[in-house]
Amino acid sequence: MISVTEARGKVINNTSSLTPVLSTLSEAAGKTLAEDVYSNVDIPAFDQSSMDGYAFSFSDWKSNQILPIKGELAAGSNDVAGLSPGHAVRIFTGAAVPAGADTVVMQEKTKIENDRLAIADENIVPGLNVRAKGSEIRSGELAIAKDSSLTPAAIGFLASIGRTEVLIYPYPSISIIVTGNELQVPGSQLQPGQVYESNSFSLMAALRQLHFDDVKVYKAEDRLETVTQILKKALQQSDIVFLTGGVSVGDYDFVATAAAQNGIEKIFHKIKQRPGKPLYFGKLDNKLIFGLPGNPASVLTCFYEYAEPALKKMVKQKTGIQVVQAQLAGPLKKAAGLTHFLKGYFDGKIVTALHGQESFRLSSFAKANCLIKIGEEVTVCDKGEPVEVHLLPF
Numbered sequence: 103m104i105s106v107t108e109a110r111g112k113v114i115n116n117t118s119s120l121t122p123v124l125s126t127l128s129e130a131a132g133k134t135l136a137e138d139v140y141s142n143v144d145i146p147a148f149d150q151s152s153m154d155g156y157a158f159s160f161s162d163w164k165s166n167q168i169l170p171i172k173g174e175l176a177a178g179s180n181d182v183a184g185l186s187p188g189h190a191v192r193i194f195t196g197a198a199v200p201a202g203a204d205t206v207v208m209q210e211k212t213k214i215e216n217d218r219l220a221i222a223d224e225n226i227v228p229g230l231n232v233r234a235k236g237s238e239i240r241s242g243e244l245a246i247a248k249d250s251s252l253t254p255a256a257i258g259f260l261a262s263i264g265r266t267e268v269l270i271y272p273y274p275s276i277s278i279i280v281t282g283n284e285l286q287v288p289g290s291q292l293q294p295g296q297v298y299e300s301n302s303f304s305l306m307a308a309l310r311q312l313h314f315d316d317v318k319v320y321k322a323e324d325r326l327e328t329v330t331q332i333l334k335k336a337l338q339q340s341d342i343v344f345l346t347g348g349v350s351v352g353d354y355d356f357v358a359t360a361a362a363q364n365g366i367e368k369i370f371h372k373i374k375q376r377p378g379k380p381l382y383f384g385k386l387d388n389k390l391i392f393g394l395p396g397n398p399a400s401v402l403t404c405f406y407e408y409a410e411p412a413l414k415k416m417v418k419q420k421t422g423i424q425v426v427q428a429q430l431a432g433p434l435k436k437a438a439g440l441t442h443f444l445k446g447y448f449d450g451k452i453v454t455a456l457h458g459q460e461s462f463r464l465s466s467f468a469k470a471n472c473l474i475k476i477g478e479e480v481t482v483c484d485k486g487e488p489v490e491v492h493l494l495p496f
Contacts (some may be wrong), residue, residue: 329345
C-alpha cells in the first residue's frame, strides 16, 4: 500500500493532456485554448463613436462655438465622405467618425436650433466619446494566450476579431463498467440477495456536473472473461475507464487480473486510506484506468480525490476542489495507519463530520458538501481544532 500523497502524485504524473483538436467557436465554450491566437484586424477597425450625438472638429468648435449640422452617420454606414470644415454631423453609437472630426458630444449635452449645434458640456475635451482605431487590439497583437479558459467573453472576443475556429483541448471520452452480479437496474423487481445499482448514476452525475458528457455505461457479470472483454471494448473507445467493484481480494474480484490481461500497466493498487483502500490505478498508453471500490461512498471519495484532478489535467484545467482550513465542530477519534476522508458539511467557518461514515452509506454523502481529511498518523482531533477540508465542486 502507498500513502495518499504518493497515490495523488502517481495519478497526476501519469496523466497527460489530450491532443488538441480544431473546434468551432460555438463548440469551444468552456474548453481550454491550445494555441496562441493573434488578431488579424484592428479593433475597432476605424475611429468609432461611443455615443449617440454629434461629431465635429474640436478646433472648429473652439473657434466658432456654434456649428452647422450637415449629414447623418448610423452604425454600419459605409459613407466615407469627410466632415465639411466648420460643420458637425449627426452620429450614432458604433458609427465611423468621419475624417476631419475628432470629438463626439452626446446628444443630451447639446442644443439644436435651426440645424445649428450648440454644446453645453463643461467637460468636453478633444477625442471625447471616440474609440480610436485599434484601441482594443491591433492587427498582429496577441488576442488570447494558449492555455486560457474560453469563457463567454473570450468566445465573444475571438468572434470580434473574425475567428471562427480555434485549437482546444477536447474533453475525454469516458466508459463506466459496473461489476457485481447482485446489482439490478433501479425500478426492477428485486430478488433475495439483490440490490439496486447506484454507482453508475453517481459517477454519471458527477461527470456531467463537471461538463464531461461523452460517457458510456457497461454492466459486467462477475466472470473474468466478461470483465476482460468489456474492459477491452471500453479501452478501444475511451480515454478514461472507471470500473466499480471487483478491486478487492475476493473470489469474484477480477478487475486487476482483467486489467493485466488487457496489457494495462498497474501504477498502484491499494492506498492507506478509508474509505477507498482497494483503489486501483493503471495506464495503457495515455489511457487511464481507475478501479473504484464497490461501496458507494468509496466510489465518490476516490472520484473526487483522484479522478477529478486527473480529468481536469487531461483538459488543461485546474481542479475544482478547493482546500481550506476550518474549525472542527466536535471531537474525532480514529486509529493510526490510514488517512480518513470523512463526509462533512462546511458552513463557511465550522466543519461538521456527518453521522454515518461507513463506506456503504450514501445518505450521509447526499448531505455533504466537503470531505474532511484526517492524516494517516492522527488519532485524535479536538473540538475547534483546524482541519483540512476539501470542498466538493458543486
